[in-house]
Amino acid sequence: MTALAAAPPVAPALRVLLSHDDRVFSGGVARLLGDAGLDVVAHHGDAGDLVGRVLADRPDVVVVDVRTPRSTGRDSLAAAVEVRRRSPGTAVLVLSHHYDAALAPQLIGDRPDGVGYLLQHRIGTVDHVLEAVAQVAAGGSVLDPEVVARLLGHRVHDDPLSGLSPAQLRVLAGMAEGASNRGIAESMHVSEAAVEKHVTALFRSLGLERSATQHRRVRAVLVYLRAVGRH
Structure with a gap:
């Protein structure tokens, strides 16, 4: 009897932790990511416990989706910077309506691998987000051209x-x-x-x-x- 070849191992789905300052919106984004085959391990609107959740769940990617420029929005970006510092193996993708001149350079810093910063009004499709998640998870960098231009300043x-x-x-x-x-x-x-x-x-x-x-x-x-x- 001819021996059957072993099936190739199936790559595990990327584990994504989604943080958003709008719970309703974050639920929709989580559903879209899940429908695309990603494993969304958590999503919440509280930036205060984001770092703790990352350290506990150890996701592959943290997607920080920011709609407001102040208050919880800045808290979320600051938490993303802290995630980069305390969990170097976790990729971070920021989706925001705003460019934060103080925190964006800190987020990228001297270790730009595994980080992305996209402006939501320039995101054309869900595939754009999915590609960005995959790219930062693989250690790449994804920056919106407008963010690049602001950083050049x-x-x-x-x-x-x-x-x-x-x-x-x-x-x-x-x-x-x-x-x-x-x-x-x-x-x-x-x-x-x-x-x-x-x-x-x-x-x-x-x-x-x-x-x-x-x-x-x-x-x-x-x-x-x-x-x-x-x-």
């Missing part, structure tokens, strides 16, 4: 990005948003070949040599996010 003159051209900065910003060369080319209305030339040039400007153990694209994004996250 904190740049200092001696930062490593000062030698990049405007086109190279746009390409690097696209890389930080998780876009492929093709996606960047479409957004800039140029060819993929032109984007590839910009990528090669910005690697050279940032002093990123080829390495068998490190990915230059990831290293470039890390340099970029550290630079734009400064006060």
Whole structure:
């Protein structure tokens, strides 16, 4: 009798803890995430116990959905910053109607992997959120272009990005948003070949040599996010 091949292991669903300052809305978001196959382990509107819940439940991703700029909204963002500090293995995705000039740079900080900040009025579909959740869970960074632009306002003159051209900065910003060369080319209305030339040039400007153990694209994004996250 021919032996049957073992079935490949099934990857467990991402465990997501959803925090929102509107309980009704958070219930709807939790249902959408659950329908997409994610395991939503908790959702609540109280930012005060968010860190404790994260430490107890150890989710893969915390989605902080903020509708108000003050009061509970700022409390939620501050809690997200604390989650990043106390649970480094937990990815954080902020969905907000507002950019917080003080807390956004703190959230990204010097360790931008596994973090996202999207503005809700620029989120087109549920798939956009699902892709962002998957990307930060995998250790990537997802930043809304408007957030990137605001962060650039904190740049200092001696930062490593000062030698990049405007086109190279746009390409690097696209890389930080998780876009492929093709996606960047479409957004800039140029060819993929032109984007590839910009990528090669910005690697050279940032002093990123080829390495068998490190990915230059990831290293470039890390340099970029550290630079734009400064006060």
